[in-house]
Amino acid sequence: MFALDFAPGYETVNLQPLGGWNQWQEFGKVPATLRRDVPFRVSGSTDFAVDINCEYTMPDGRCGISNGPSTVPLDIAINMPGLMGHRGGMIAEALNYPLQKDVFVPRFSPMREGAVFQRSSYLRFEVNGDPIKEMVTHPSTEYKGRVTVIFDANM
Known part of the structure; x- marks a missing residue:
């Protein structure tokens, strides 16, 4: 058994500063x-x-967003309390677990209970630090990029 429920309206993600644009x-x-x-x-x-899958992939495997002349890295992490992430021999609880294009696609499994039911989770999309300084040097442009997150229970 495997099921995901996303709230409607999250097909497009608009990044915002913490605390707003004021x-x-x-x-x-x-x-x-x-x-x-x-x-x-x-x-x-x-x-x-x-x-x-990323429309723009950075050299380090992160997705990117672009306004045409400039592309900056987009950090994507998944947070699923009660699930363990497995990637290339490393095991960690799926809290702020990074997702990127690399050789090892992470697998996730329930922790102690053997199953999770309607577990509140989230995907976090963010740009941090110097890339934002690059973005603001291009006023009146919009940074965009398609990212597809694929959940595969038939791995």
Whole structure:
């Protein structure tokens, strides 16, 4: 058994500074982080994999977003309390677990209970630090990029 429930309206993710745009608009202070969390619920009693496809892939395997002349890295992490992530021999609870294009597609499995039911979880999309400084040097442009997150229970 495996099921995902995403709330409607999260097909497009708009990144926002923590606390809103006021500090940038009124004082020109560059935000430290642009973020959006996409909530979902997961239920399952079997292992599953989570992979991503990126319109723009950075050299380090992260996805990117672009305005044409400039492409910046987009960090994507999955948070699923009660599930363990397995990647290339490493095992860790799926809390802020990074997703990127690499050789080892992470697998996830329920922890102690053997199954999870309607577990509140989320995907986090964010840009941090110097890439934001690059973005603000291109006023009146929009950074975009398609990211597809693939949950595969038939791995």
